[in-house]
Amino acid sequence: MARIYERVALIGLGLIASSMAHAMRRGGLAGEIVGTARSVETREIASEIGFCDRVVDSATEAVQGADLVVLAMPIGAMEPVALEIGPHLAKGATITDVGSVKRAVVEAVGPHLPDHVDFIPGHPLAGTEHSGPRSGFAELFENRFTILVPDENANTEAVARLTRLWEGMGAKVETMEVDHHDLVLAVTSHTPHLIAYTMVGVADDLRRVTDSEVIKYSAAGFRDFTRIAASDPTMWRDVFLNNKEATLEILGRFTEELFALQRAIRTGDGDHLFDYFTHTRAIRRGIIEAGQDTDAPDFGRIGKKS
């Protein structure tokens, strides 16, 4: 595959950035990969693993001469970094990010960037419950969507080039309007995560059922929630603080539906429950048909003695 950027600067070296480095190397997509992270420990681990060509001590140093800069830290940390690197960005460079919320990133980062760069915020819909520089792997983005949210005046050539990079890493790329992205993700990701966190917290807090019982019998449904609820706490705190409005809206709808089902249970309205459950089953079928999950029973866990 052809080289797409000459020098890529990764700022933040967690799951996403380290996976990008592995994927760019595999595809020969970047001339040089320079990485940095705030924590000394993270930088040391990244150096040891060697997925960057160079690991440097500061964001300012990392962006020197880079034609692509990727902000890959929690959303709450983006504004100070944008302030720091703004004056050091190369002319014609593309700046992107991988944050799960986009309006907040646009507002935190955009104003601090010089006019001579292209800012194209992005969000790879990929991840695992693991985090940190050791958790990255080249296949993370394969067959997954990356959403770019360029503004209406964006440089179309810069957008096309960033698209080629993501495609080279295996992703399917879509563009979307910023606020619509945040609403769609509130439905498909943010609210489900909050609910999973809540359920796991409730289970742990219940006095009459012991922790060991919860863990022992988790296979009955609960453990899928625990996987979701094992995701990085800092990242998720920042998601909820920065996608407040859309998350609260969807939560409101969720509570309304939940109360209706709760009432059906209390009053013994079996038809309501049956109809609701039949309807949701059809949605699953749509996801399988769209190729967004495997139809293998129980995620293919069956048969593997874990």
Place this chain on the structure above:
Amino acid sequence: MARIYERVALIGLGLIASSMAHAMRRGGLAGEIVGTARSVETREIASEIGFCDRVVDSATEAVQGADLVVLAMPIGAMEPVALEIGPHLAKGATITDVGSVKRAVVEAVGPHLPDHVDFIPGHPLAGTEHSGPRSGFAELFENRFTILVPDENANTEAVARLTRLWEGMGAKVETMEVDHHDLVLAVTSHTPHLIAYTMVGVADDLRRVTDSEVIKYSAAGFRDFTRIAASDPTMWRDVFLNNKEATLEILGRFTEELFALQRAIRTGDGDHLFDYFTHTRAIRRGIIEAGQDTDAPDFGRIGKKS
């Protein structure tokens, strides 16, 4: 492995019963397996697949001379079947079931059984989102728990024999008090299922996000909910109608916690969110350590292009 029962009658031939048949055959655990189901279509499919030695037209016929009878239909259908088979049960036979709620089964089935049989209700914590006679496979119970809830006067020999059968099918067997079972399962299974159903319903119902967007971007967390929410509607309707009290109690706790997190989002209380998410992450670790799930990222989905 040694034969444990001479003749096993399976009443209901869905995922659980068909998996039991496959597993009993694999282990040589039953002399003869006789099956029946209410629906002609199900009986025909079962005959075609051939996981039973005989498929018969009625429960009465199925239980003739059986030393083990397994009630494997939705909970709401159990009482009439118990009434029907009661007079035809062989002396010394063991009657068990595979329902997800146990107090309701004890009350629906127990009074209709003669004194000369042993009634040992049970619940295999195993399943997939698929249902019906075609969905069964011999490995379903491997490394999963089956909970038996014999009453205090139960015949210990009969309990030991049924335990050996489940162990022969690969399960780990535990006994538990009836009501405690229902509470534990309300936490680890019933409430998580209701919540997943609710979230999937909300996503589908939202006007400003299209169905195709929900499906397309489901990989970000939502699709794990859809898998749970694809389970058999009849079975789950009966679970909620029959484990009303415990489910409503856990739902009450859930709503309370959810409101607290919602408030933290609204007021921007990042510390509350961070602490909560850090705590729930530790619970996931417990589940991995207890061998109840794989630590492979994203359930091992990664790399398999589904």
